[in-house]
Amino acid sequence: MKATLREDERLDDLMRSGRVIIQNENEFCFSMDSVLIAHFPKFKKNARVMDLGTGTGVIPLLIADEVKEICAVELNPQAAELARRNVELNGLTEKIFVMEGDYRKHREIFKAESFDIVIANPPYTPIKNGEANKISGIARARHEFTATLEDVVTAARYALRFRGTFCMIHLASRLCEIVDALHRHQMEMKRLRMIQPKVGRDANLIMLEAVVGANVGNLKIMPPLIVHNEDGTYTDEIYEIYNT
Numbered sequence: 068m069k070a071t072l073r074e075d076e077r078l079d080d081l082m083r084s085g086r087v088i089i090q091n092e093n094e095f096c097f098s099m100d101s102v103l104i105a106h107f108p109k110f111k112k113n114a115r116v117m118d119l120g121t122g123t124g125v126i127p128l129l130i131a132d133e134v135k136e137i138c139a140v141e142l143n144p145q146a147a148e149l150a151r152r153n154v155e156l157n158g159l160t161e162k163i164f165v166m167e168g169d170y171r172k173h174r175e176i177f178k179a180e181s182f183d184i185v186i187a188n189p190p191y192t193p194i195k196n197g198e199a200n201k202i203s204g205i206a207r208a209r210h211e212f213t214a215t216l217e218d219v220v221t222a223a224r225y226a227l228r229f230r231g232t233f234c235m236i237h238l239a240s241r242l243c244e245i246v247d248a249l250h251r252h253q254m255e256m257k258r259l260r261m262i263q264p265k266v267g268r269d270a271n272l273i274m275l276e277a278v279v280g281a282n283v284g285n286l287k288i289m290p291p292l293i294v295h296n297e298d299g300t301y302t303d304e305i306y307e308i309y310n311t
Contacts, residue, residue: 068156082310086128086157089149097125099305100272101188103262103292104236105129106308107274114183117226119170119219124150126186127163134184137163138177140170142213170222171214177226185223187235189214216241217248224252224279233277236262239270255281260289265297 070078075093090096105126110116110133118126121139123146131137139154141147147167154163168176190213214222216237223233233254237245239261249256254277261270270291293302301309 068158070156081125081128083129084132086131088123088125088128088153089156090123091145091149094145094149095122097122099294100236101125102129102309104186104188104234104274106311107236107260108184108186108232108234108276110134110184115181116184116186117177117182117223119185119187119222120189120214121150121165122146124153124163124165126188128153128157128159130186131157131159131162135162138182139163139165140168140176141165142167142169169213171218173222173225179225180228180231182226183228183231185226185231185233187219187223187233189216189219189235189237191238191241216244220245220248220252220254224254227254227279229280231279232257233279234275235277236272236274239273242273245273245275249277250283254279255283256286257281258287258289261291263291263293265295266293 070087070089072078072089076089076091079088079090081088110130112133112135114134116130116134116137118137118139121127121141124139127137127139139150141150144167147165150165154160154165166176170176193215219235227233246256256275256277258276260274262272262274263270292304294305296302
């Protein structure tokens with residue numbers, strides 16, 4: 068299917084199964100974070116997956132070959148429409164369903180405990196008192212205007228079956244909050260990977276896998292993922308992720 072681009076839109080190559088994605092240059096475009104978390108879960112072919120806050124649908128497009136079906140939830144109407152167009156453009160309407168809705172109202176928009184895996188690349192940064200009016204445009208997408216950490220974890224637990232897995236990328240600095248939220252919602256972390264900008268730098272992001280109903284303990288801490296070499300180029304592992 069040939070892409071029809073509108074004003075301020077561009078077509079990007081996802082370098083996976085010949086897939087492409089339409090993005091609006093005036094809206095929030097997907098970043099490396101989405102690509103990294105798309106490659107982090109351990110998928111099974113018969114898995115039913117939910118992507119919380121899908122944006123323009125990049126994560127479902129990247130994982131479509133590996134799972135049975137994907138429900139992609141998006142609050143922003145413009146982003147949801149683009150996600151639908153991207154699903155159609157790539158011929159994946161039978162596998163990916165885009166649901167426009169607010170996952171904070173999870174009891175109203177999807178069935179409880181009906182998914183095997185939930186993936187999230189949520190807003191990272193809490194809004195402090197007095198900050199709301201100072202943050203605008205694309206920057207708002209990275210702040211907790213529409214969903215807090217608690218909202219994301221609550222929705223994930225509602226969607227997941229017993230022993231289902233929740234995979235998320237988030238700020239390393241919020242790890243303690245994340246562990247607490249997971250525990251309160253009957254999920255325990257089982258895999259953790261730190262992401263460092265360069266060797267010797269502090270981790271700024273984490274990727275985690277938590278399991279519903281799991282016992283505490285037996286956490287696997289993976290080797291850190293290094294994004295850049297000293298000269299600023301991407302590491303071999305980053306290139307490998309983008310090309311698989």
